[in-house]
Amino acid sequence: MTEPLDWRFSQTFGGKGNEDASDANVVPAIEFDQTGDFIAVGDKGGKVLLLKRTHDKQSSKKSKLPEYRFYSEFQSHEPEFDYLKSLEIEEKINKIKWCPKQNDAQFLLTTNDKTIKLWKVYEKKIKQVSTSATTTGPSYNGSLASNNTRSPSHTTYIYNSSGAHNMNNNMNNSNNNNNLNNFKIPKLTTRETVVTATPRKIFQNAHAYHINSISLNSDGETYISSDDLRIHLWNLNINTECFNVVDIKPTNMEDLTEVITSAEFHPTSCNIFMYSSSKGTIKLGDLRSSALCDNHAKVFEEYEDPSNKSFFSEIISSISDIKFSRDGRYILSRDFLTLKLWDINMENKPVKTIQIHDYLKPKLCDLYENDCIFDKFECTLNHDGTQMLTGSYHNYLHIYDRNSKQDVCLEASKQATKSKTKTLTTKMKLRSSKKEPKKPEDIHPDAIEYTKKTLHCAWHPKDNLIAVGAANTVYLYAATENK
């Protein structure tokens, strides 16, 4: 049996110290790109923060931990108002997805409740005129569109062959001198590069309800977006039309019994996608069979003993997040109390059910009253599908190893940042259910802070590196093999 991984805290971003930092910074979306070199973090204020991994040798020698640094930040969404429906549209970023890389630029899809945007982030070259003949000429800022600092006399540099000049001079000379022979086409040199984000496409007016997830297809040109009742299929190059692939809206809204909570494309089969519902089912749709996939191909649902039913059964069985494993063989789902791993070939029950915070069962009534029972925790798998990650209250996060059947529970905590070098690991409450006597059952539910919750999480596409979002802070953890 392999040794458990030694998880070490590596970095935090955001939320400098004060716990009740401005509401706008609450992190609602974290996503690694395909290479793992970038992390995108979306916040409630519509901003997207991009972090880039440094491959600087010195810094990695010191800590042996991967280090991410600020790369760029841009305002993805602004608050809007839907005048037709008299509804405010929040700028909050619900989901971010990275598109496969197609050139030097990075492309990512971001969405709030209604509008999906395709952003291009690239290192823009700011160019400068450096015609040899006009060495003393005014430096001409050649950046297009984005730069407003250009000189008002934009014809200045063209006419002069030599010498100092100013605007007036030029205006006088222009009548005599504007012969093409004297005219030099300016040469440009790159002065500096700045990371710039520009919106490439805006996909809007398609969702009547709130968008809860977006997912890119393996064919590289389409993606789906799901709201509470419908799933739409888009082409990344076309923002004027989309196709409805799932519609669960009943003709009479009073017959409404469930909503879609999450949707994702299969990582390799372009025609398969899945979506989860508030009733605890996961449905697999096949785009090949029909244009409208209301008739699902497979449904994953666990039989529930009616005698165990309670007032809360339906609420806690609602699935908050689903993920395919990288090979598409397994599906990981998260409901309020458990993490379930399904084999795509076995529909009637999950291959593994993990109780995350069993100790909360007696407290459901309280959780209902303070609305915590409706919290939507995310879940994720590592690159080979052997480890699973999800969040809990009190800033706990749980990492389960399928092979060793060990569960590691960490508490994402701010203190670790303050004494980074020495107490790095000691501050981490490392717990393994097998090794240590202190088991999850020992956690006393009354001692838990319900306001601290790690709702969002993401796993590096190759390495044992995780990012967790709790309130306004992103925590990064890295693991090394235990020797």
Next chain:
Amino acid sequence: MASINTESDDYHPIVILIDELKNEDIQLRLNSIKKLQSIAKALGPERTRTELIPYLQDSVLEDEDEVLVVLSEELGNLIEFVGGAEHAVCLLPPLQILAGAEELVVREKAVESLCKIAKEIPTSSFEESFLPLLFSLSKADWFTSRTSACGLFTVSYPRANAEMKKSLRKTFGGLCHDDTPMVKRAAATNLGSFAKQIEKESVKSEILPLFQSLSTDEQDSVRLLGVENCALLGSMLTNEENIQFILPTIKASSLDKSWRVRYMVARLLKELCESMGTEITKTELIGAFVKLLKDTEAEVRTEASLRIADVCSLLTKEMNIKTILPCVKDLVSDSSQHVRAALAQVIMSLAPIYGKEDTLTHLLELFLHLLKDDFPDVRLNIISKLDQVSKVIGIEMLSQSLLPAIVELAEDHQWRVRLAIIDYIPLLASQLGVEFFDEKLGNLCMTWLGDPVFSIREAATNNLKKLTEVFGVDWAKNNIIPKVLSLHSHPNYLYRMTTLFSISTLSTVVGGDVISSSMVPLLAKMVSDKVPNIRFNVAKTFQTIIPLLDSTIVQSRVKPLLVKLHEDTDKDVKFYASQALQLC
């Protein structure tokens, strides 16, 4: 800017254009790029090559897509301005960058321009510059460049020498097995046209395996492009080869799990049948077609239905009746209205194939069924193709059942449906003959003149003109004109306006006598209408009819009326009256 432009400043506009290549305003930049040919002409070939092109490459390539699209296109038009074909090589580097742009349209234009250049440049530069460019695009890191590379093989192949041809084929093969579906799609799109350039031996040994691997790709979007290649490749091969290499793919595609692939087969069925030849169509494809007509997905059935006439024309009547007819019978009551509408579009074309007797025994019933369809598009499609059937079986047979359907559509609550039926009335009129028309449809045409929707009234007046063309002036004088003119006293001015419009449209076909005897007196009455809108429309109507009238009548009867209108208090009325007076 125009103020600086004096006669001696012949080059000034060019200088401004060059300057505006970097203006902040995208419209100005676009404008400059569009005039790239003028700029290059003014600079001369030498300076265009050494200064302008490098400058464009440095400065503009990071611009917005809108600008890049135009630039990609314009670069292809610069060949003569850089000093002709032998210097065109200097255009390749910027185009190579543009061929890797992330926006599809930019890449497409860049590839177009590259193809243009590839055809013109001398062989030496083709080998030294163009082929290396193609190979470097094919091996680029990002798929954008590789997809662009796929579009260059077809033009390059005929110009390459034997050795290069070999490596072109090899490179293309590599692109067909690319990691990304995007490149595979681009390769699949170009496979057919590339194959046409290749020696038949190599097609069989190298291209067919590629075709087969693309047609069995796991991505639907790649497989469906293979269907088109079936048709293209099929036309190059013999019957035996088709049976061996192409037919299995067509059959597999028509049974593909993905409806999008089946849809493509249905859509390209005519092309597939043509390239496979009649024999294979009869023995093999017909079965596939029947399956597509019975497909579970409505989109596929719709597309297959649209091909019924095309396919049936390739088959014998017996086969038609035996295999296709049962499917058609089922489709007539298909659950999807779109399928029925598609069927209605083509079913009439079957009549000439079946002949009178079989049309009566087999098809008539189906036509009538579709004419009673709930969905107006279905009925409209049938009526629009009526002439094809009436040629075969005669109009009497149809008219009995046809009329109720027409009347119903004419009163449909959707005005677009009414509009569509009006368009077919002249056609019907010519089929039905005067008597029948007067009896059954005459009144209908008049009711449209009083329709609440303007577009319908407008169409109705045009319809009257067309009917007059069909039935002649005498008929119009007795049947239409009295009815139209009676509208002039309608209390609602909008209907009175309809009279005026009808006069304008009809005047061109009825001749001067009718105008002067019945229309002018009426207009004389309307000159004193209390609504100014009517009065100035009277003036406008006069403008149309004055050229058609005898000048004595104009002077004696029309001019006084216009003078009266010219003294009107309303300035619009005055304006149009004075315009009309100029014609007198």
